[in-house]
Amino acid sequence: MSALKLTLVFVATIAVQLSVFVDVRVSGVAPELLALLAVLAGFLAGPERGPIVAFAAGLLWDIYLPTPLGLAAITFAIVAFSVASLEAGLYRDSPLQLALLSGLGTLAAVIGYALLGEVVGQRGLVDLRMLEIAVIAGLMNAALAPLVAPLMRWALRPEMPFRSSAAAQ
Amino acid sequence: MASAQREGRPRHRLTLLVLTAITLLTMDLRGFGPADTGQGLVRDILHPVTTLAATLFSPIGDAWNAVFDYDDLEAQNNALRAEIDALRGGAIGAEADSATLQRLLNALELPFVEDAETVTASVVRGSVGNFDGHVLTIDKGSRQGLESGMAVVTAAGLIGQVAEVDGATATVHLLSDSGLFVGVRLVSTDDVGLGHAVAGDAGFFLVDQGLNWPEGGDPTFLPEIGSAVVTSAASRYPADIPVGTVVAVGSGEDELTMQVRVELSNQIEDLHFVTILLAEGVDQIPLDPVVPSTSAPRPVDEVEEVDG
Numbered sequence: 001m002s003a004l005k006l007t008l009v010f011v012a013t014i015a016v017q018l019s020v021f022v023d024v025r026v027s028g029v030a031p032e033l034l035a036l037l038a039v040l041a042g043f044l045a046g047p048e049r050g051p052i053v054a055f056a057a058g059l060l061w062d063i064y065l066p067t068p069l070g071l072a073a074i075t076f077a078i079v080a081f082s083v084a085s086l087e088a089g090l091y092r093d094s095p096l097q098l099a100l101l102s103g104l105g106t107l108a109a110v111i112g113y114a115l116l117g118e119v120v121g122q123r124g125l126v127d128l129r130m131l132e133i134a135v136i137a138g139l140m141n142a143a144l145a146p147l148v149a150p151l152m153r154w155a156l157r158p159e160m161p162f163r164s165s166a167a168a169q
Numbered sequence: 170m171a172s173a174q175r176e177g178r179p180r181h182r183l184t185l186l187v188l189t190a191i192t193l194l195t196m197d198l199r200g201f202g203p204a205d206t207g208q209g210l211v212r213d214i215l216h217p218v219t220t221l222a223a224t225l226f227s228p229i230g231d232a233w234n235a236v237f238d239y240d241d242l243e244a245q246n247n248a249l250r251a252e253i254d255a256l257r258g259g260a261i262g263a264e265a266d267s268a269t270l271q272r273l274l275n276a277l278e279l280p281f282v283e284d285a286e287t288v289t290a291s292v293v294r295g296s297v298g299n300f301d302g303h304v305l306t307i308d309k310g311s312r313q314g315l316e317s318g319m320a321v322v323t324a325a326g327l328i329g330q331v332a333e334v335d336g337a338t339a340t341v342h343l344l345s346d347s348g349l350f351v352g353v354r355l356v357s358t359d360d361v362g363l364g365h366a367v368a369g370d371a372g373f374f375l376v377d378q379g380l381n382w383p384e385g386g387d388p389t390f391l392p393e394i395g396s397a398v399v400t401s402a403a404s405r406y407p408a409d410i411p412v413g414t415v416v417a418v419g420s421g422e423d424e425l426t427m428q429v430r431v432e433l434s435n436q437i438e439d440l441h442f443v444t445i446l447l448a449e450g451v452d453q454i455p456l457d458p459v460v461p462s463t464s465a466p467r468p469v470d471e472v473e474e475v476d477g
Contacts (some may be wrong), residue, residue: 019219020230022296023229023234030298065301066332069197070189070193084179113300
């Protein structure tokens with residue numbers, strides 16, 4: 001895992017999130033690219049390093065959100081750990097499974113973020129709109145996962161071969 | 170044994186991450202200065218990258234809006250055409266209307282732009298996340314003198330307040346957020362109250378604190394429909410910034426308080442340029458001179474001597 005490569009991927013992702021997906025939205029909902037990085041980090045880097053990478057992605061996203069610093073970081077780290085802790089035999093190197101996991105992981109990240117936000121006093125995060133956001137963002141992230149996954153594989157490759165290859169061996 | 174230790178390590182790491190996040194959350198919620206400064210620094214460092222990306226990718230956003238927001242654009246065009254027709258029809262009375270408007274402005278004394286030092290900024294982007302629909306980013310920051318809490322206006326009136334300030338950019342907390350309370354004055358009655366936007370009721374504002382319902386609902390004590398609502402001198406903003414006009418008046422559930430529904434003077438959804446009033450975002454309630462507290466009353470002869 002190269003810190004420089006990860007930094008490049010993070011900066012490129014936040015730049016795209018802050019430019020393209022301010023306008024490109026479905027029913028007013030943008031994909032959660034940083035949450036996607038977090039889920040992929042759990043999937044590709046495992047339970048030891050995945051949550052650390054996810055925490056860093058969440059922290060970067062927190063810097064641009066009006067909610068308190070650390071809210072996305074804590075959520076993303078837990079989601080990445082949960083994804084990584086799933087039974088290793090479950091993984092197959094199939095784009096469909098990657099997309100499904102990314103969608104469900106994003107759904108969990110969005111709901112977890114809103115629930116934790118309410119716990120720390122942020123108002124208006126938990127309502128029906130939250131579910132709509134979680135579902136649409138999950139679907140969008142599932143669609144984007146095959147495009148973003150190679151970037152994360154590249155950033156994580158040197159020290160940590162991705163798990164699907166390890167499982168295949 | 171070694172295997173169990175290896176299996177436990179990820180959990181320990183996660184616990185450490187959670188504790189770190191809780192520490193950051195606590196510091197941020199308690200307004201720990203260096204945490205804000207650090208965030209601002211990162212945003213400033215990444216600002217050139219995000220600006221470049223916005224320039225490079227703007228055609229994608231434009232194309233998306235052109236395809237998927239076509240109906241909205243058509244509706245806006247129709248509304249604009251209707252307005253142009255109305256303006257043509259009213260051209261004869263325009264001069265008189267203009268004079269009336271000027272007299273109204275003079276009567277209401279709304280000098281909010283003339284008297285205040287201002288900075289004009291363009292809107293860089295709207296909300297970036299999915300839960301921050303009432304925030305936008307502008308291209309001016311602390312280098313231009315902006316500070317947190319300053320009022321943000323357009324020619325039509327108040328739109329919000331400056332929230333986070335970085336070197337080159339700042340975020341604006343919009344009036345459309347029901348969590349942003351504003352001290353307002355009802356011009357027709359001179360009553361002062363607190364109001365906020367209502368979730369799910371875009372374009373309107375409810376003044377529901379600080380106003381008393383007159384005994385028997387005497388209409389002479391109620392604000393006139395159509396009268397102006399402006400920021401009060403006791404609010405955190407400069408006084409007399411237009412907020413909107415009264416569209417309905419009623420009593421609260423307790424029959425003791427008054428609730429005033431106000432139509433906002435600004436269209437907050439589609440902003441391109443805004444103006445920031447460079448007045449500090451602090452309470453402007455005139456404070457009485459500080460009187461030193463004493464545990465014992467002053468002797469009578471001393472009081473007489475001072476008074477005499």
